[in-house]
Amino acid sequence: xxxxxxxxxxxxxxxxxxxxxxxxxxxxxxxxxxxxxxxxxxxxxxxxxxxxxxxxxxxxxxxxxxxxxxxxxxxxxxxxxxxxxxxxxxxxxxxxxxxxxxxxxxxxxxxxxxxxxxxxxxxxxxxxxxxxxxxxxxxxxxxxxxxxxxxxxxxxxxxxxxxxxxxxxxxxxxxxxxxxxxxxxxxxxxxxxxxxx
Ligand SMILES: [Fe+2]
Ligand SMILES: [Fe+2]
Numbered sequence: 001x002x003x004x005x006x007x008x009x010x011x012x013x014x015x016x017x018x019x020x021x022x023x024x025x026x027x028x029x030x031x032x033x034x035x036x037x038x039x040x041x042x043x044x045x046x047x048x049x050x051x052x053x054x055x056x057x058x059x060x061x062x063x064x065x066x067x068x069x070x071x072x073x074x075x076x077x078x079x080x081x082x083x084x085x086x087x088x089x090x091x092x093x094x095x096x097x098x099x100x101x102x103x104x105x106x107x108x109x110x111x112x113x114x115x116x117x118x119x120x121x122x123x124x125x126x127x128x129x130x131x132x133x134x135x136x137x138x139x140x141x142x143x144x145x146x147x148x149x150x151x152x153x154x155x156x157x158x159x160x161x162x163x164x165x166x167x168x169x170x171x172x173x174x175x176x177x178x179x180x181x182x183x184x185x186x187x188x189x190x191x192x193x194x195x196x197x
Contacts, residue, residue: 004046004091011050020049022126023119026141030118034145037115043093044101044119051079062086074166077106107168108153110177117149124152131155136194144186150178151190 009017024045031041051059056075059082063070066085070078084103087093101116103109105123112120125138125148137155141148153175160167179187 004043008046008050012053016049016052019126019128020046022128023048023122026126027118027122030122030141030145033142034114034118036118040095040098040115041118043095044098044115045122047083047087047091048102048105048119048123049079051083054079077168080104080106108149108171108174110170110173112174114145117145121145121148121152124155139193140190143190144182146178146181147186147190150175150182153178
């Protein structure tokens with residue numbers, strides 16, 4: 001693990017490395033709460049943004065080396081699938097749950113499992129995040145994992161709408177599915193706590 005942390009430190013600006021440390025801390029707390037392996041969680045958190053600062057030219061080359069086809073129009077989302085596709089080759093990690101968590105951490109996916117959900121949520125609520133409403137998302141993360149994913153996906157979609165940016169269908173499908181799984185009483189408790197509705 002120290003080896004991967006060193007690698008993250010060497011590969012990223014100090015601002016982004018601090019974000020990674022925040023995601024590690026938050027993801028480990030969520031893993032304890034929702035009973036997931038601490039080790040798997042830590043590896044996924046440390047590596048999730050390892051290629052975030054590569055240029056799109058470099059990323060295209062790295063994708064080509066593993067025959068990965070990328071959507072042409074969305075370079076900021078490429079680092080997840082590329083890291084996932086190169087996990088064995090670059091880091092000697094052969095673990096489906098870690099791969100899935102890293103692949104989907106930016107846009108999410110309706111079929112993602114518990115580790116991927118934890119990384120998706122931790123990425124949005126780590127202590128360095130301070131956007132409006134983040135405390136509501138942090139509260140959701142303490143209540144229920146599916147609720148947390150639903151409200152994080154909503155916040156991400158709201159941001160994309162505000163900035164008039166493209167949204168991935170995968171994120172929309174994820175939020176629809178998570179809200180469907182959230183029990184009505186839980187939703188009510190969450191909304192009352194936030195004084196919405
Ligand atoms: Fe990322
Ligand atoms: Fe991140």
